[in-house]
């Protein structure tokens with residue numbers, strides 16, 4: 373059996389049947405442990421998953437209670453208009469109900485967005501960005517251009533340069549940008565947003581801001597305060613990351629009521645099931661959990677960030693989310709694989725960012741986890757870099 377690399381420090385080899393294409397480092401998203409178990413022979417329980425960017429505190433207590441009564445919510449069809457659920461979500465974010473579209477995860481809504489964009493128009497994605505936007509647009513025959521952010525400027529949006537670029541695209545129908553962005557972790561600056569939004573309103577371009585991770589940063593930094601005046605603004609929100617429920621599939625979008633109606637016209641009925649509805653309504657009421665999470669993430673992120681910065685072999689990027697992006701210095705693809713596999717065989721899964729437009733194999737995204745797990749990662753990273761430098 374031949375390893376994908378020759379120099380694994382642990383004397384272990386990836387299972388041959390997996391081959392290079394299925395290398396767990398090349399998984400399209402974080403949080404998929406199957407390739408890692410197949411490649412190593414370890415079980416799911418053996419892994420600490422730093423590749424998935426969900427709340428390490430786990431779901432709020434109310435979820436357990438509701439699940440124990442789940443049969444009550446599954447015995448009838450859910451309300452296809454999601455009236456009650458929309459009402460609590462709308463109240464929580466401070467808009468009226470008709471500004472909310474609910475979805476089977478925010479991913480469903482992302483795949484409905486192309487229906488808002490006129491045929492023949494194109495989209496610009498500020499990259500690196502969550503890859504499903506590009507897939508959704510391409511599947512709908514909307515051509516996609518990327519505007520790539522610069523790591524040497526901490527992936528901040530150079531708004532004047534961006535607008536200059538946009539002027540070259542007469543058929544632009546939509547722009548996508550994350551705030552906080554996955555995988556860079558940074559928020560879009562308020563002044564950059566305003567400039568961009570004014571430009572989009574003038575040209576009738578949809579400005580789609582992915583705010584899936586905003587609750588980890590600060591709800592005050594959401595651009596929802598501009599929603600009433602910016603007709604073309606669309607905010608994408610998820611309830612799977614912050615509430616640690618990726619299997620539940622629940623998300624929502626905030627946009628003007630006309631766009632909500634257009635989008636919903638293409639949505640299958642009952643996308644949000646009865647259990648997800650019941651849990652969703654309880655989640656948004658749980659203010660204590662929100663506070664606890666923000667406190668916890670802030671503290672642990674600072675701990676991780678400060679200690680990662682002490683490692684001279686990597687460059688660490690500041691983050692407003694629940695994950696941290698870093699880059700191996702003096703990198704080539706084999707060295708990145710060596711690094712990834714060294715951790716994999718010790719039961720630690722990292723998110724390699726080679727498949728994000730604008731990044732390469734040298735970039736890794738690390739989820740903020742508990743102090744114990746974060747310490748373990750840091751200690752193994754310290755040993756790893758010491759062993760390769762010596």
Ligand SMILES: Cc1ncc(COP(=O)(O)O)c(C=O)c1O
Nearest residue numbers: 477478479502554584610612623
């Ligand atoms: C930036 C971003 N947006 C949206 C999603 C989709 O999340 P969900 O469909 O679970 O709500 C993800 C998932 O990883 C993401 O990272």
